[in-house]
Amino acid sequence: MILPRFDLLEPSSVKEVCQALQTGSNARVIAGGTDLLVNLKKKVFSADILVSLGKVSELKDMSFSDEKGLTLGSAVRIIDMVDSPVINTNFPALTAAGAKLGSWQIRNRATVGGNVCSARPAADTIGPLIAYGATAVIAGPDGTREELIETIYKGPGQTTLGKGEILQAIRIKKPSAGTRVSYSKYGTRQAMEIAIVSATTSVTIDNGTCVDGKIVLGAVAPTYIRCLKTEEFIKGKKITEETAEQAGQIASESCKPITDIRASADYRRQLVKILVKRNLLNSVAGN
Ligand SMILES: Cc1cc2nc3c(=O)[nH]c(=O)nc-3n(C[C@H](O)[C@H](O)[C@H](O)COP(=O)(O)OP(=O)(O)OC[C@H]3O[C@@H](n4cnc5c(N)ncnc54)[C@H](O)[C@@H]3O)c2cc1C
Structure with a gap:
């Protein structure tokens, strides 16, 4: 394959x-190039024209305060996100997802914006970003606009970003007290593995009861999806072994994964059940 x-x-x-x-008519952004160059080679x-972000220092800034939250x-x-103590303390699921992305070499080049804009249904950071309610700050010829990360996906590899627009930054508010977000990814290898299924769960616990929750699944549909039925189910309940088992079951029944070279649809549904249950129990156990 020649570039x-x-x-x-x-x-x-x-x-x-x-x-x-x-x-020109066919210009694209290049950040780390770990997704783009492979896809250019594969046609x-x-x-x-490739427009590099490498010399735009303002795109490499990270800031956090309790009031304003995180701007990334x-x-x-990815490596800098994973190594950030502020992110690990306040958004541990993002650290967990970044740490599972590719290899050291890939994490050293890959960017969070590239991961989000690749719009792959298995891209690791997207689940946690949706679960944390992250917003995309999109810069374009007419200034900036903001949109929830959750709504920017139109299909695999497709976003709502128009011509001349780029993802400038990601904003996330500090989660409320009692909110726990867990990320897990299943692949056949421990490293260098695109997720066969990923699950991100967010639960807000008040007096032992789940008062709010989000269940976000990756690699089970053309884009990341939220399992609204499962979210409804867990609200108002204590997260016990039994509730978590039922939540996993509802999530697995409400998604429609495909069979492909990496796994069958049935296998993916089983994984959804297990990962959702495991995440929920980990969240209440404080892991
Ligand atoms: C060996 C290997 C293993 C991998 N493993 C994983 C894995 O485990 N998990 C995973 O999620 N991914 C994995 N990837 C995919 C890839 O590394 C990640 O998606 C990475 O985060 C992409 O970031 P990048 O900076 O390299 O993006 P690039 O390749 O530079 O860009 C990706 C896409 O996003 C667009 N883009 C980039 N930045 C912006 C921006 N700011 N605004 C608008 N558009 C933008 C580009 O035009 C391009 O279409 C792997 C890739 C390889 C080669």
Whole structure:
């Protein structure tokens, strides 16, 4: 597989990136390149111009305060996200997801924005970001707009970002007290494995009862999905072995995974049941 020819532009501000993306008919953003270059080689898509984010320092910023929450520049590398004590303390499921992404080499190059914008149904950071209620700050020729990460996906590899738009940053509010978010991913190998199924659960516990919850599944549909029936089921209940088992069962019945080269639909449904149950029990056990 030979990488096709392209011109590389290296602007130094977000404004210039958006302008550069409007030059020519087939310009694309390149961040770490770990997804893009593979897909260009495989001719999954094409690009005449690649616009690099590498020299845009404002996209590599990370900031956090209790009041404003976390702002994560889109070009923050996965390794820096995983190594951040602030993220690990306040958003541990994001750390867990990042730590399971690819290998050391991949995490050293890959960015969180690239993971989100790859729009793969198995991309590791998307589940936790949806569970934490993260917002995408999208910069474009007409300024910036904000949209929930949950709603930016139109299909595999497709987002609502228009021509000249980029993901500038991700914003997440600090979770309320009593909220626990857990991420788990199943693959046949321990490392370098795209998820066969991933599950992210968020539960807010008050006086031993679940008062709010989100169940987010990856690799069981063309995009990440939320299991609203399971979320309804756990609300108002104590998370016990029995409740968690039933929640897993409802989640597995309400998703419609496909059979592909990596797993059958039935196997994926079984995994959903197990991962949702395990996450819920881990959350109440404080793991
Ligand atoms: C060997 C290998 C193992 C992998 N393992 C995993 C894994 O376990 N889990 C996983 O989730 N992924 C995995 N990946 C996929 C990939 O590494 C990740 O999705 C990574 O986070 C992509 O980030 P990047 O910065 O390299 O993105 P790039 O490859 O640079 O870009 C990916 C896509 O997003 C677009 N894009 C990038 N940044 C922006 C932005 N700011 N605004 C708008 N569009 C943007 C690009 O145009 C491109 O379409 C693996 C890849 C390889 C090669």
